[in-house]
Amino acid sequence: MKELFTMLTDPRFHLLYGVTQRFSMGPEPRxxxxxxxxxxxxxxxxxxxxxxxxxxxxxxxxxxxxxxxxxxxxxxxxxxxxxxxxxxxxxxxxxxxxxxAVHKVDVMELARDCGAGADGRKRLAQLLKELGLNTKSLGQECETLIINGLNPDPGITWAEPMLMTHRATLSAGLALLRQLTPARKIVLAVPKEMRLQFHDLEVASVPSQYPASVNELVVKAVTGKERPEGVGIVGLHNLWSLGRVVETGLPLVETVLTVGSLRHSGNYIVKDGCMVGELLNFAGIELREGDALVRGGPLRGESLDKLSRSVTRGAMGVFVVEAGTVPPMQGHAPCINCGACVLICPAHLSPNLLSRYAEFALHERARKEHVQSCLECGLCGYVCIARRPVLQYIRLAKHKLAEADQQKLTPLEPVGVTPGNEPASKEDSHA
Ligand code: SF4
Ligand code: SF4
Structure with missing residues (x-):
C-alpha cells in the first residue's frame, strides 16, 4: 500500500506541465x-x-x-x-x-523540385526515406492534420521545451511538412496552460492531464468528434525530425528522449542505436539490483532485460524505476473485481474482462468486447490494486487478433470456459 501511495506521488507518473528543462546533447557512443x-x-x-x-x-x-x-x-x-x-x-x-566528402543537400530545394500534387508528394516521400525518415504518418491522406504538441506519456518532458526553444527546427520541419501532406489545414495542439503562437498555424488548446495527450483524445479535443473522417495526427518529434533534416541537409541519425529516474530527469538528443547503459551512465543514473529498466514512458513503456538494449527511433524515453518505488506487476495475480479500471478507462471499455480474456487466450471474446478500441493509455494497469499487467494482456490480445486476421484464420478458443473459473494460462503474460 505504501508503494502504491509512493507511485501516486511520483512525478514520473504525472503529466507535468511547465517543465522547462532544456535539451542537452547525449553521449558520443562507444x-x-x-x-x-x-x-x-x-x-x-x-x-x-x-x-x-x-x-x-x-x-x-x-x-x-x-x-x-x-x-x-x-x-x-x-x-x-x-x-x-x-x-x-x-x-x-x-x-x-x-x-x-558526404554531400549535404538543400532539402527544401529538392522538395520544391518534386513538384505538387500526389505524384510530387510521392517523390518527396521517397527522397525523405532516402534521408532516413519514416514518412508513413507524415504523408497520411487527410484534410486536416493535427500536430500533437503534448508530452506523449507521464514522465516524458521534452515537448514543452521543444516548443519553446527548438522553434527554428520546428519551423523548418513545418515548411517541409506543408510540401509532404495533402492536408489543407494543419492544427498545432498544445496544453491549455501554454500561450503560444506558431506562424500562421491554428493553435488548439487541449487538456494537459494524462491521458489527454493520447492521439485519439487529442483528435477528439480538437475536433469535438471521436474518430472523425479526414483527420490525421502526427507527433511533435516527427516535425522535429523533418526540421533536423532540413537544417543539416544530412540523413537523420538521432532522436530526442527523456532519460529519468526518481531523482534525475533530462532531455537529450541522442545518436541512433545508443546503448541504454551508456545513456544512463552519461545521465549519472545507476541501475541497482531489483530496479526496472523501461524504454518509453514509465507508465506504458516496455521493460528491458539488459543495459545493452539500444535507443530505437521513436523511443521517447528511458527510465529507471527503482525497486520499492512502484509495486511490480504480478503476471497471474487474480482480478478482485474492484472495478477501478472500468471507472477510469477513457475508452469506456471493461479492462478487467479484456485482460482476463487475453490471459486465457479467449481473443475473439476480447474482440467482441471492442479490445481494438483500447487507446493503450495504461491507466487500467496504473490503478489496478491487484497489480495485474492489464495493458500488457490487452496488447497481447490485439497482437493475436492482428496475427489471426493476417492469416485469415479464426483463432480457436477453449470451450466451456468463463472468466472467473479459467484453467491456468498457457500464454506468456508479458509481465
Ligand atoms: S489501456 Fe486500459 S484504461 Fe486505457 S483505453 Fe485501454 S483498456 Fe482503457
Ligand atoms: S483494477 Fe485490477 S483488480 Fe480491479 S477490476 Fe480492474 S483488473 Fe480487476
Missing part, C-alpha cells in the same frame, strides 16, 4: 546497436567494415520507412537478422576524408 530488420545492407557492409558518419548502411524495402545510416566513425563488430553493431573508432585520414 558502441551502437542499429535496427536493421528487413533492411538490405549496402554493398560492402560486413563484419569489420569501417564506417563514417552518414554513410549509408542499409535500405528498407518499404517506401515509407527510412533507410539506415551510420551515426559515427566506427567498425562493424557484429551483424545478425535484427541488428547491426558498430564499435566507435578513432578515424584515420582516409575515414575523415570520406566523412568530409
Amino acid at each position: 558502441q551502437v546497436r542499429l535496427n536493421r530488420e528487413f533492411m538490405t545492407l549496402s554493398e560492402g557492409i560486413k563484419k569489420k567494415t569501417r564506417v563514417y558518419p552518414f554513410m549509408k548502411l542499409g535500405t528498407h524495402p518499404s517506401p515509407l520507412k527510412g533507410d539506415l545510416y551510420s551515426p559515427m566513425f566506427g567498425v562493424v563488430s557484429e551483424i545478425n537478422e535484427r541488428s547491426l553493431f558498430l564499435e566507435a573508432v578513432e578515424p584515420d585520414e582516409e575515414l575523415r576524408a570520406l566523412a568530409d
Whole structure:
C-alpha cells in the first residue's frame, strides 16, 4: 500500500506541465546497436567494415520507412537478422576524408523540385526515406492534420521545451511538412496552460492531464468528434525530425528522449542505436539490483532485460524505476473485481474482462468486447490494486487478433470456459 501511495506521488507518473528543462546533447557512443530488420545492407557492409558518419548502411524495402545510416566513425563488430553493431573508432585520414566528402543537400530545394500534387508528394516521400525518415504518418491522406504538441506519456518532458526553444527546427520541419501532406489545414495542439503562437498555424488548446495527450483524445479535443473522417495526427518529434533534416541537409541519425529516474530527469538528443547503459551512465543514473529498466514512458513503456538494449527511433524515453518505488506487476495475480479500471478507462471499455480474456487466450471474446478500441493509455494497469499487467494482456490480445486476421484464420478458443473459473494460462503474460 505504501508503494502504491509512493507511485501516486511520483512525478514520473504525472503529466507535468511547465517543465522547462532544456535539451542537452547525449553521449558520443562507444558502441551502437542499429535496427536493421528487413533492411538490405549496402554493398560492402560486413563484419569489420569501417564506417563514417552518414554513410549509408542499409535500405528498407518499404517506401515509407527510412533507410539506415551510420551515426559515427566506427567498425562493424557484429551483424545478425535484427541488428547491426558498430564499435566507435578513432578515424584515420582516409575515414575523415570520406566523412568530409558526404554531400549535404538543400532539402527544401529538392522538395520544391518534386513538384505538387500526389505524384510530387510521392517523390518527396521517397527522397525523405532516402534521408532516413519514416514518412508513413507524415504523408497520411487527410484534410486536416493535427500536430500533437503534448508530452506523449507521464514522465516524458521534452515537448514543452521543444516548443519553446527548438522553434527554428520546428519551423523548418513545418515548411517541409506543408510540401509532404495533402492536408489543407494543419492544427498545432498544445496544453491549455501554454500561450503560444506558431506562424500562421491554428493553435488548439487541449487538456494537459494524462491521458489527454493520447492521439485519439487529442483528435477528439480538437475536433469535438471521436474518430472523425479526414483527420490525421502526427507527433511533435516527427516535425522535429523533418526540421533536423532540413537544417543539416544530412540523413537523420538521432532522436530526442527523456532519460529519468526518481531523482534525475533530462532531455537529450541522442545518436541512433545508443546503448541504454551508456545513456544512463552519461545521465549519472545507476541501475541497482531489483530496479526496472523501461524504454518509453514509465507508465506504458516496455521493460528491458539488459543495459545493452539500444535507443530505437521513436523511443521517447528511458527510465529507471527503482525497486520499492512502484509495486511490480504480478503476471497471474487474480482480478478482485474492484472495478477501478472500468471507472477510469477513457475508452469506456471493461479492462478487467479484456485482460482476463487475453490471459486465457479467449481473443475473439476480447474482440467482441471492442479490445481494438483500447487507446493503450495504461491507466487500467496504473490503478489496478491487484497489480495485474492489464495493458500488457490487452496488447497481447490485439497482437493475436492482428496475427489471426493476417492469416485469415479464426483463432480457436477453449470451450466451456468463463472468466472467473479459467484453467491456468498457457500464454506468456508479458509481465
Ligand atoms: S489501456 Fe486500459 S484504461 Fe486505457 S483505453 Fe485501454 S483498456 Fe482503457
Ligand atoms: S483494477 Fe485490477 S483488480 Fe480491479 S477490476 Fe480492474 S483488473 Fe480487476
